[in-house]
Amino acid sequence: MTTLTIPDHLLALDARDPLASKRAEFHLPRGVVYLDGNSLGALPRRVPQRLARVTQGEWGEALIRSWTAGADAGQDWMALPDRVAAKVARLIGAAAHEVAVGDSTSVNTFKVLAAALGVAGPGRRVILTDADNFPTDLYVAQGLNALLGGTLELRRVPADDIEAHLGEDVAALLLTQVDYRTGRKLDLEAITALAQAKGIVTVWDLAHSAGAFPVDLSGAGADFAVGCGYKFLNGGPGAPAFLFAAERHHDAAPVAISGWMGHADPFEMARDFTPAPGARRFVAGTPMVLSLSALDEALDVFADVDLNALRAKSLSLTDTFIDLVEPLAARFPLTLVTPRDHARRGSQVSYRHPQAREVMADLIQAGIIGDYRTPDILRFGFTPLYHSHADVWQAARGVQAVLEARA
Numbered sequence: 001m002t003t004l005t006i007p008d009h010l011l012a013l014d015a016r017d018p019l020a021s022k023r024a025e026f027h028l029p030r031g032v033v034y035l036d037g038n039s040l041g042a043l044p045r046r047v048p049q050r051l052a053r054v055t056q057g058e059w060g061e062a063l064i065r066s067w068t069a070g071a072d073a074g075q076d077w078m079a080l081p082d083r084v085a086a087k088v089a090r091l092i093g094a095a096a097h098e099v100a101v102g103d104s105t106s107v108n109t110f111k112v113l114a115a116a117l118g119v120a121g122p123g124r125r126v127i128l129t130d131a132d133n134f135p136t137d138l139y140v141a142q143g144l145n146a147l148l149g150g151t152l153e154l155r156r157v158p159a160d161d162i163e164a165h166l167g168e169d170v171a172a173l174l175l176t177q178v179d180y181r182t183g184r185k186l187d188l189e190a191i192t193a194l195a196q197a198k199g200i201v202t203v204w205d206l207a208h209s210a211g212a213f214p215v216d217l218s219g220a221g222a223d224f225a226v227g228c229g230y231k232f233l234n235g236g237p238g239a240p241a242f243l244f245a246a247e248r249h250h251d252a253a254p255v256a257i258s259g260w261m262g263h264a265d266p267f268e269m270a271r272d273f274t275p276a277p278g279a280r281r282f283v284a285g286t287p288m289v290l291s292l293s294a295l296d297e298a299l300d301v302f303a304d305v306d307l308n309a310l311r312a313k314s315l316s317l318t319d320t321f322i323d324l325v326e327p328l329a330a331r332f333p334l335t336l337v338t339p340r341d342h343a344r345r346g347s348q349v350s351y352r353h354p355q356a357r358e359v360m361a362d363l364i365q366a367g368i369i370g371d372y373r374t375p376d377i378l379r380f381g382f383t384p385l386y387h388s389h390a391d392v393w394q395a396a397r398g399v400q401a402v403l404e405a406r407a
């Protein structure tokens, strides 16, 4: 990659960035501007040491004793999902006992959608969702409906039409807050209130929200939510996901995957399922200790981070990218699809381009790693913990160079 002279005003933004020191907490490969933290977050430097301790010490030496070792201090493996849940809770505006960590986002979507249907009012049989929702959300809803004998209707409408479809027949509203293609952010608080006023139970997918900006599920009075551990939480490939269940639903919501690790006392080996207190009841099976340990450690990077500063920086990064790329739209068939309105933007910037797939392949070749998404989307994810405005400059110049070379 060519070295470039970075404009002073961008260097000045980096010089007064309150999160600048966080970059050093990540391993970022040389020669690359990594704009894919919304798919797989970068490696926090503290994680490999933790994994070495867990494998060599806890697994290698203490072996099975690690399940209970340190239980009095809450440091046992059994309590690891709860410790991680508490760290996630702060990022999404939840109480620790409203969050469960483990399994994939897809599996957690199944769990909370089933729970939402279980607490929905009688006679309601529609799951309302965004037609462009991430595929796994749509597929899980389809699978759950099939399991229920096809008694439900999955109603898919454009995101802009959701409000008009909040009807008396809707049981659950399943929405992803930040669209994975366009980066458009929905007003979680307002939509939750509108839906609940119609007696609808809300399920939010926070895959592209958690760790990217502050989320306030409690403030919004949200019902259920899920999210990924490997994107902005930087928990590593296939990291455990999380789910949120508001406290008021704990008693009534069915636990669809009622496994022994969600039992109030797993080693009672009872014949019947008695749910553990709080959201822990949704932890179905044995905690994935290695991957939970990585996520636990990764979340400590957030411990001293002001989430409002995180949001401010994310917007500054995406504003900068939009401004720098804007002149290229006059010369090339590039169309911004991410809202300019801050309130409607997540932490990514996307463009349509008729040769998006080829353009992204060239960009990756040039060390600017973003994503292509069907049918014609170029997607650039910005992670306020480790990106600088200098990176944004580098990326925008890379886009220019690739487009010019192709012309």
Ligand SMILES: Cc1ncc(COP(=O)(O)O)c(C=O)c1O
Binding pocket: 104, 105, 106, 107, 134, 136, 137, 176, 180, 205, 207, 208, 228, 241
């Ligand atoms: C909105 C959304 N939901 C869910 C997922 C993924 O779910 P899983 O981790 O189960 O593959 C992703 C990305 O993979 C996503 O973007």
Ligand SMILES: Nc1ccccc1C(=O)C[C@H](N)C(=O)O
Binding pocket: 038, 039, 040, 180, 207
């Ligand atoms: N989990 C993955 C595994 C392999 C490749 C990509 C992903 C992603 O996370 C994609 C992401 N959800 C997206 O918004 O496109």
